[in-house]
Amino acid sequence: MNPLEESDLPLERKLADALARISVAMRAGNWDWFGKEGLSPTQGQILLLLKSRQAPMRLSEVASELAVTPATVSDSVATLAEKELIQKEKAFDDGRALALKLASKGKKLLSLYEKEQTVIQLVVSRLPKPDQIALYRSLLRIIRELQVTGKIPIARMCVTCRYFRPNVHKNSEQPHHCALVNAPLGDRTLRNDCPEHDAADEHLAEQNWRAFISS
Numbered sequence: 001m002n003p004l005e006e007s008d009l010p011l012e013r014k015l016a017d018a019l020a021r022i023s024v025a026m027r028a029g030n031w032d033w034f035g036k037e038g039l040s041p042t043q044g045q046i047l048l049l050l051k052s053r054q055a056p057m058r059l060s061e062v063a064s065e066l067a068v069t070p071a072t073v074s075d076s077v078a079t080l081a082e083k084e085l086i087q088k089e090k091a092f093d094d095g096r097a098l099a100l101k102l103a104s105k106g107k108k109l110l111s112l113y114e115k116e117q118t119v120i121q122l123v124v125s126r127l128p129k130p131d132q133i134a135l136y137r138s139l140l141r142i143i144r145e146l147q148v149t150g151k152i153p154i155a156r157m158c159v160t161c162r163y164f165r166p167n168v169h170k171n172s173e174q175p176h177h178c179a180l181v182n183a184p185l186g187d188r189t190l191r192n193d194c195p196e197h198d199a200a201d202e203h204l205a206e207q208n209w210r211a212f213i214s215s
Contacts, residue, residue: 042072083105157194
C-alpha cells in the first residue's frame with residue numbers, strides 16, 4: 001500500500017464531502033437568483049414546492065417537505081404573501097386552517113427562473129449521457145435511504161409508487177413499466193416528484209426496491 005492509500009479517507013467520507021461541495025454551489029446559485037428578486041433561498045424553495053403541487057398546501061406540510069421549522073416557514077410565507085407571490089385560503093378539509101398556493105405573480109416569477117439553466121444543470125449536461133443516468137440512479141438510491149431513515153420527508157418518486165414495475169422488460173434502455181400510463185420507462189424517465197404518485201404498501205415498496213437495485 002502506498003503512502004497516499006494509507007492516509008486516505010474512506011470513500012464514503014469523500015463522497016459525502018463532494019456532495020457537500022455541490023450543495024454549496026446550489027445554495028449560492030439560489031441566493032444569487034432569488035436574491036435579485038428580494039427573496040431568500042427558503043422563500044424560493046417554498047415557491048418551487050407550491051408549483052410542484054396540484055393542490056394548496058398547509059403551512060405544516062410545507063415545513064415538513066422542506067425540513068425546516070414551522071416558524072421559519074411562517075416568516076417566509078408572510079413575506080411572500082406581502083409581495084403577492086402566494087395566496088392564502090381556507091383548507092378544503094378544515095375551514096379553520098389556512099392553505100397556501102401560488103399567485104399569478106409567483107407563477108410568472110418561476111417561469112423566468114425555470115428558463116435559466118442553473119450552474120449545476122450546465123455542469124451535469126457536460127457529462128456523457130450514460131454517466132448522467134448512472135448518477136441519477138445513485139441519487140435516487142441516496143434519497144430513498146434518507147427517506148427510510150427518516151432524515152427527509154417521503155418524496156413522490158417512481159421507485160416508491162404502487163404503479164412502478166421495475167425491470168420487467170428486456171429492453172435495456174426502458175426496462176421498467178408504469179402501470180398507470182401503461183408504458184415502459186427508462187432510468188432517465190423516472191421521476192423524483194410525480195403528481196400522480198400513489199405510495200406502494202410496505203411489502204410492495206420493498207419488493208420493487210430490491211428488483212430495482214438488482215439491475
